[in-house]
Amino acid sequence: MAAKMADSKRSVMLSDILVNGVLVLICLVWTIPTFGLLVSSFRTRDDIQTSGWWTIFPHREWRVTEEYPPGDVDSRAVMTFEGLSGTFEEFREGVEGNGVRVQWIGNRRTGRIEIQERVWTTRTDFTLANYANVLSGKTYEIRQPNGSIKTEQGDNFNNAFFNSLTVAIPATVIPVLIAAFAAYGFAWMRFPGRKALFILVVALLVVPLQIALVPILRDYVALQLNGTFLAIWLAHTGFGLPLAIYLLYNYISSLPRDILESAFMDGASHFVIFTRLILPLSVPALASFAIFQYLWVWNDYLVALIFIGSKPDVQVLTMRLADMVGSRGADWHLLTAGAFVSMALPLAVFLLLQRFFVRGLLAGSVKG
Amino acid sequence: MQQAKKLAGQPASGSSNGGGSAIVQTFLSITAAIVTFLVLWQGFLFLRDSTAPKWVIAIIAILWGVGGVAALYFVANSLIEQLPLKLRDAVLPYLFVGPAMAILIWYLALPTVRTFWFSLLDRNSVNFVGLQNYIDVFSERFMLEAFRNNLVWIVVGATSSVLIGLLVAILADRSRFENLAKSLIFLPMAISMVGAGVIWNFIYEVRDAADPQIGLLNAIVVALGGQPQAWTSLIQPWNNLFLIVIVIWLQSGFAMVLFSAAIKGVPSEVLEAARMDGATEVQVFFRIMLPIIRPTVITVSTTVVIFTLKIFDVVMVMTGGQFGTDVIATQFYRQYFSNRNFGLGSTIAMVLLIAVIPVMIYNLRQFREREAF
Numbered sequence: 001m002a003a004k005m006a007d008s009k010r011s012v013m014l015s016d017i018l019v020n021g022v023l024v025l026i027c028l029v030w031t032i033p034t035f036g037l038l039v040s041s042f043r044t045r046d047d048i049q050t051s052g053w054w055t056i057f058p059h060r061e062w063r064v065t066e067e068y069p070p071g072d073v074d075s076r077a078v079m080t081f082e083g084l085s086g087t088f089e090e091f092r093e094g095v096e097g098n099g100v101r102v103q104w105i106g107n108r109r110t111g112r113i114e115i116q117e118r119v120w121t122t123r124t125d126f127t128l129a130n131y132a133n134v135l136s137g138k139t140y141e142i143r144q145p146n147g148s149i150k151t152e153q154g155d156n157f158n159n160a161f162f163n164s165l166t167v168a169i170p171a172t173v174i175p176v177l178i179a180a181f182a183a184y185g186f187a188w189m190r191f192p193g194r195k196a197l198f199i200l201v202v203a204l205l206v207v208p209l210q211i212a213l214v215p216i217l218r219d220y221v222a223l224q225l226n227g228t229f230l231a232i233w234l235a236h237t238g239f240g241l242p243l244a245i246y247l248l249y250n251y252i253s254s255l256p257r258d259i260l261e262s263a264f265m266d267g268a269s270h271f272v273i274f275t276r277l278i279l280p281l282s283v284p285a286l287a288s289f290a291i292f293q294y295l296w297v298w299n300d301y302l303v304a305l306i307f308i309g310s311k312p313d314v315q316v317l318t319m320r321l322a323d324m325v326g327s328r329g330a331d332w333h334l335l336t337a338g339a340f341v342s343m344a345l346p347l348a349v350f351l352l353l354q355r356f357f358v359r360g361l362l363a364g365s366v367k368g
Numbered sequence: 369m370q371q372a373k374k375l376a377g378q379p380a381s382g383s384s385n386g387g388g389s390a391i392v393q394t395f396l397s398i399t400a401a402i403v404t405f406l407v408l409w410q411g412f413l414f415l416r417d418s419t420a421p422k423w424v425i426a427i428i429a430i431l432w433g434v435g436g437v438a439a440l441y442f443v444a445n446s447l448i449e450q451l452p453l454k455l456r457d458a459v460l461p462y463l464f465v466g467p468a469m470a471i472l473i474w475y476l477a478l479p480t481v482r483t484f485w486f487s488l489l490d491r492n493s494v495n496f497v498g499l500q501n502y503i504d505v506f507s508e509r510f511m512l513e514a515f516r517n518n519l520v521w522i523v524v525g526a527t528s529s530v531l532i533g534l535l536v537a538i539l540a541d542r543s544r545f546e547n548l549a550k551s552l553i554f555l556p557m558a559i560s561m562v563g564a565g566v567i568w569n570f571i572y573e574v575r576d577a578a579d580p581q582i583g584l585l586n587a588i589v590v591a592l593g594g595q596p597q598a599w600t601s602l603i604q605p606w607n608n609l610f611l612i613v614i615v616i617w618l619q620s621g622f623a624m625v626l627f628s629a630a631i632k633g634v635p636s637e638v639l640e641a642a643r644m645d646g647a648t649e650v651q652v653f654f655r656i657m658l659p660i661i662r663p664t665v666i667t668v669s670t671t672v673v674i675f676t677l678k679i680f681d682v683v684m685v686m687t688g689g690q691f692g693t694d695v696i697a698t699q700f701y702r703q704y705f706s707n708r709n710f711g712l713g714s715t716i717a718m719v720l721l722i723a724v725i726p727v728m729i730y731n732l733r734q735f736r737e738r739e740a741f
Contacts, residue, residue: 015649016542023539026532027552030617033567034555036584040570052582162422170433177437178468185464194461197469202735204476206727208678208720210700212479214486214713219474228416229429238475241468270460271445299560301681302697306705318562322685325566332570332582339566343559350558354551361622362629 041336042126045142048332055123062094062101062116075108082115130337135161155334157341159313160320164298164342166229167316171236172294176286178237179244180252184274186245187253188260198249204242212238213306220307227311235307236300240293247360251285252278288360291353298346317342390450397446404443408436441467480721486714493710501715511716513692514699517608521679521695525612526672532616533623533668538653540624541631550628554621561618565685568614572599601691608693614682619675623668630664631657670727677723696720 040053047055055061073079075088081102086095091104094116101116133140137156141149185191186198216235217226225231255278263273279286301318308314315323321342324335350357411432418425441463448459490497505511536553540546556564573583574596581587586596597603599610634657642652658665680697683689689698696716704713 019539019542020544023536023543023545023549026536026539027549030553030556030620032584033571033617034559037567037570048582050582051580052584052587054584054587159422162426166426166429169430173434174437177434177441178471181441181463182465182468185461189461189464191458191461191465194465197465199732199735200469200477201472202731203728204472205731206674206724207476207480208674208717208724209476210678210697210717211483211721212475214704214710214717215479215482216475229433230412230415233433234471235475238471241472242476245468269449270464271449274464295558299558299563301560301562301684302701305701318560318681321560321566322562322681325562325569325685326688329569332573335566336570339563343563346558346560347555350555351551354554358625358629361625 037336037339040332041130041340044125044127045333047123047125051123058120058122060118061121063119064114065117066115067112070111070113081113130333134334134337134341155324155338157320157338160315160317163314164316167232168294168298171233171297172290174233175237175240175244175293176290179241179248182245183248183252184278186249201242201245205246209239217306227308227314232307235303236297244289247289248285252282255281287356291357292360295346394450397450401443401447404439483714483717486710487718489711491709491711501711504712505715505719514694514696518695520608521612521676522673525615526676528616529619529672530623530669532620534627536624537627537631553624556618557621561681562685564614564618565682569686572610574598600686604692607691611682611686611693615679619672623672626664626668630661634660674724678720
């Protein structure tokens with residue numbers, strides 16, 4: 001009996017290690033990509049281009065301790081330096097032994113011999129310059145490896161950041177407000193067409209928004225709305241409304257009926273009940289959907305591309321970043337900083353309000 | 369209850385007051401409405417033409433947009449309250465649901481019909497061509513490639529997301545650092561697909577074999593003695609898988625959160641009883657847990673499949689649809705906005721719609737089964 005107990009104890013411990021081990025592994029795989037980006041955004045341009053971001057951690061690297069001209073040797077034959085011998089080709093690659101590496105740098109005639117030692121080192125030369133350059137719209141100068149100075153245009157993420165804010169805040173609040181009115185109407189009012197209209201809402205839950213882009217773009221061109229903030233607010237409102245109405249209806253219709261009835265008895269109008277009673281009571285549901293919609297709008301690329309693509313001045317962060325991937329895809333010091341600028345606000349909102357967000361997801365998770 | 373009492377102190381509406389003040393009320397309401405419209409119109413003109421600093425425009429735009437909608441509801445309500453009681457009760461519901469429904473119909477319901485109509489016209493939307501576009505969509509080589517890729521996206525991407533989400537949910541449920549683990553896996557949900565594209569482009573970055581690799585994947589490959597690869601462009605058709613990884617990374621967290629909640633809902637007595645009877649953990653999972661969380665599995669799978677079906681940003685940012693990575697949504701964009709082939713573009717959008725119709729029917733059926741509407 002005792003042996004059996006010990007046995008089961010051991011198997012519990014074993015499965016505990018297995019569970020946590022696998023989980024840690026998955027967590028690492030999930031976190032490392034973002035971590036690498038974050039670290040890189042603070043590294044200097046030269047560091048990023050010549051070494052992986054993981055070199056910020058202690059690692060062993062060959063470091064030059066001594067160098068001298070090869071002197072009078074026949075580079076066509078086998079040579080010996082520091083007690084290591086090899087051909088010219090081998091020394092070009094580096095010959096290791098006795099705890100050092102000997103390398104021939106340069107060509108046969110004007111080259112030099114480097115004695116390198118393997119030492120523990122970290123590359124922690126961090127800078128905020130990438131962020132400064134990405135955010136500002138002004139030109140700045142960079143010193144290139146060969147000593148010349150090159151002038152670059154800033155990427156003006158500042159501008160795009162304000163555009164993203166201007167798009168995202170109303171495109172979050174407007175659908176929440178409109179949907180709350182509609183949800184109240186469906187939940188607490190009786191009128192002809194109520195059921196048909198709500199069925200329409202349910203049917204539209206999963207309609208892909210691609211279906212709407214073409215006709216709406218035509219309307220916008222005809223109304224000269226293209227590239228205005230109003231246009232993109234309305235578009236996001238339209239695409240977010242089915243889910244918003246559905247979620248808020250579920251919440252508002254489940255509020256206790258007697259609260260409303262006694263308010264009616266006291267002569268309050270629907271409008272007053274809605275603004276003074278229902279809205280405050282629905283804050284959790286409103287917040288859940290608002291976070292959902294905010295993340296969706298802020299991270300959206302397609303809708304912005306189509307409805308404000310023609311106006312560079314109104315570009316939002318995702319468009320700006322996508323443009324940068326296309327135009328300067330190798331400038332990792334700028335791309336990493338730019339990507340992080342575009343992610344900072346949603347990440348902060350997400351981390352602070354995760355609880356609400358999860359509640360929203362659980363309440364309903366079908367968006368067109 | 370307290371709050372309801374307080375409300376009673378206020379006059380409910382204008383028309384319940386005396387005759388003289390009713391006229392004043394009506395006058396005020398109409399004036400307020402006119403002033404609101406004028407202010408909003410001026411705001412619109414200002415925002416359209418202004419060259420003020422960006423942050424000033426941002427603040428004014430936010431105030432104008434958010435305040436404008438609230439003001440319109442308020443003004444409309446005070447106008448309706450001037451109506452005779454009976455008419456008012458008939459009109460009021462439409463103030464509440466009307467704006468939402470108008471926007472829904474303009475932005476989603478009508479476009480469905482209009483896009484269908486465009487899909488029957490030629491590339492310039494002039495001549496009626498019947499089903500020719502549909503025939504093209506299902507026979508052109510580039511479309512077949514897009515369908516193939518999208519199918520791979522759904523089969524590999526959606527399945528992996530669901531399975532990894534389920535795995536993490538189960539593991540986290542038994543772990544001591546459950547919340548931390550869940551937060552870390554969930555975090556990519558807050559990252560845009562464009563941002564994720566940059567993150568993963570950096571991981572897939574390839575350098576000349578002689579230089580140090582700065583992309584993590586190639587650094588690992590080289591350290592293990594392999595040759596650096598251009599993961600997203602050269603190794604067709606496998607490059608698609610490297611794009612799919614990004615979406616698995618993005619949406620496994622979503623699946624995990626829903627599964628995690630469902631697993632927590634499984635009564636622990638049932639699980640304990642099964643274990644007492646000698647069921648292995650695997651049996652407990654497949655025979656007891658899985659049947660109970662089946663509805664969640666269906667919801668999550670549908671959502672993830674629909675999401676993957678419409679995948680656009682990732683492909684656009686990573687490869688722009690080159691190197692044989694086009695999917696339906698990128699072809700839609702290319703046909704409509706680059707090639708200006710409105711007929712074909714609309715048809716591709718219709719294909720996306722047709723693909724989700726089963727889900728739509730399922731949703732409607734679920735809704736009908738719910739009583740008490």
